[in-house]
Amino acid sequence: MGAMLGIVLSDNLMVMYVFWEATSVSSFLLIAYWYQRKKSRYGAQKAMLITVFGGFAMLLGALMIGTAAGTFSIREIIGMRETLADHALFLPAMLLILLGAFTKSAQFPFHIWLPDAMEAPTPISAFLHSATMVKAGVYLVARFTPVFGGDMNWFWIIAIVGTLTLFWGAFMAIRQTDLKALLAYSTISQLGLIMSLLGIGSLALNPDFAAEADWFEAAILAAIFHLFNHSIFKGCLFMVVGILDHETGTRDIRKLGGLMSLMPVSFTLTVIGGLSMAGLPPFSGFLSKEMFFAGVLAANTHTEQWTLWLPIAAWVASIFTFAYCLILVFKTFTGTYHPDRLDKKPHEAPIGMLIPPIVLALIVVSAFFFPNLLSYNLFEPAIHSVLPGLRLPGETFYVKIKAWHGLNTELYMTIGIVVVGTLLYRTYKKWGDVYNLLPHKYTLGSLYDNGLAGAEKLSARITSTYMNGFLHSYLSYIFVFIILLVGGSFVLLDAFGYDLSTNAEIGLYEYILAGAIAVLAGFVISVTSRLTAIIAVGAVGYLVSLLFVIFRAPDLALTQLVVETITTALFLLAFYFLPKLKTEVTRIRVKISNLLISVGIGALFTLIGIAAQGSNQFKPVSEYFQNAYELSGAKNMVNAILVDFRAFDTMLESVVLFTAGIGVYTLIKLRKSRKGGQQ
Secondary structure: OHHHHHHHHOOEHHHHHHHHHHHHHHHHHHHOOOOOOHHHHHHHHHHHHHHHHHHHHHHHHHHHHHHHHOOOEHHHHHHOHHHHOOOOOHHHHHHHHHHHHHHHOOOOOHHHHHHHHHHOOHHHHHHHHHHOHHHHHHHHHHHHHHHHOOOHHHHHHHHHHHHHHHHHHHHHHOOOOEHHHHHHHHHHHHHHHHHHHHHHHHHHHOHHHHHHHHHHHHHHHHHHHHHHHHHHHHHHHHHHHHHHHHHHOOOEOOOOOOOOOOOHHHHHHHHHHHHHHHOOOOOHHHHHHHHHHHHHHHHHHHOOOOOOHHHHHHHHHHHHHHHHHHHHHHHHHOOOOOHHHOOOOOOOOOHHHHHHHHHHHHHHHHHHHOOHHHHHHHHHHHHHHHOOOOOOOOOOOOOOOOOOOOOOHHHHHHHHHHHHHHHHHHOHHHHHHHHHOOOHHHOHHHHHHHHHHHHHHHHHHHHHHHOOOOHHHHHHHHHHHHHHHHHHHHHHOOOOOOOOOOOOOOOHHHHHHHHHHHHHHHHHHHOOOHHHHHHHHHHHHHHHHHHHHHOOOHHHHHHHHHHHHHHHHHHHHHHOOOOOOOHHHHOHHHHHHHHHHHHHHHHHHHHHHHHHHHOOOOOOOHHHHOOHHHHHOOOOHHHHHHHHHOHHHHHHHHHHHHHHHHHHHHHHHHHHHHHOOOO
16 A cells, blocks of 8 residues: 555656566565465465565666656646647657556456455455556656647557457456456456557647547546546455355355345345446446546547447447446345355355445445545546646636436436447356357467477576586686777777886896796696696796896795795695596687687786876875885885884784684594584
């Protein structure tokens, strides 16, 4: 709830995105509430993958529109609507934001996660996956309608996707045998209805349809009104389904029937919620459904484009909606009672479980008889937010809702829905085989499963090619990446700039030592014995100490000799007990690659060092240490740095060495005690 409020109340796009993903994480955890069930884990994973994928798309779109506007404030972006339309990032940002909205609000073809989310406990399904969280995508479309609403791409994409979702959700709901699955597909269908209305209503911001703006404003009102209605009647229905599951032990329609006399209150609540969803009076769903028909008819009449399919698709989808509402009511509560098929002996739920759906059912009925109680307090301010600038300050939208508009086309469409929908319900056994025409392996759910399984196999195959268990390979990847990334960056930025004119001359002895070091380094790569390689590395270190002698740094030379002697001895001791090198490491191809990587890394960091030396933008820190004697009383600058200037660093290094020594001593003692038979 906090995350949903954060989405609605956020003015900053990045803050909105954080709350957006918080809803996805919350949904994931709640769907997997019964984590011991395979279906719960599967549904949670599917919801997470699809909604987070859309969330990343929305993030990219938000970054694009924020970059184009120069701000992430939604209010400021809305104020720049006219200037943003000509920006190169306008269309990509629109598509990415819509992708995020469609995945969150389960629009076709991303709707497949919502039915599997019904594995969550029923109160969670009612709250998250019907009334609130799935409306986040609808809210996002409404919130960005002031930015993108005047664009025809925005209208066409939302209208097509919303209408297709409306039809497909209603069509698939009829074949469901689980009550929660039926309500899940009905939610998908109703979300598509709201989406299509928002798409149609966005034409009010298009200057080409200024004369018809009132018709499209009515579509926005219908979207907001149905958003409210759907939350009320669908919340009521979900709670009743939870009651049925709790009192009968099943949600399978094939096992239910004849419960009207045993659960009369639940039956009454289902009738109110179901017929409101079907769009029949005297329930609030009838009002918003009639307004929906008026919106699609207006889109066909006033756009002067090929939009006849909108009212046709809306009418056909509403027929299926009416049919599955009849299934929900009559298949569950009428017909033959089968006590042998139920896990429990059914009876009416206690009053504590009935009060919440009763309250919602009362709102459904009250909103039909008194719809204008909310019109100017709730709906009209919302329209101002979706369609800013269409009214002068202080001027209001016309939002008076009436139940009777005479014998108009919308009423005739409703009558046709009742007749044809009842016929479909009565003859389902004759035409129900149409669902078997599409093989299961070609369904969207199956394609998702196969795609996920294929992606896992592909990733495992790719991973096995480079995760071969050799440390040599992993180091090679790291070094090659450094060469490409760092070296490529320096080349692209032309950062390899240096001046050698101020450097001292290189003497004969330095050339000889450098050549000897290079020969020994190449010898390290060519040998096949670890011990020989260690000795060669030690020889390289001793030659480096000779360079320090030539450069008149006896302290460094002495330190180098001591450290090189100790490390060589330790390496010889440790590597003596290791097995011989495998043939994969001793092949000529591997040795050549080692040579190239080594030369590349050495050359890269040598050039970086020379380049860093050549760009003296600041005074060198060495000038500070030239006064070592005055600052610390030390005649040796290196000792002064170690003991005085870096005293804490040196002390901590000593502590680390001391701690490591204690660890080595402890391991040796443990080994001796085990050999002696002690525990």
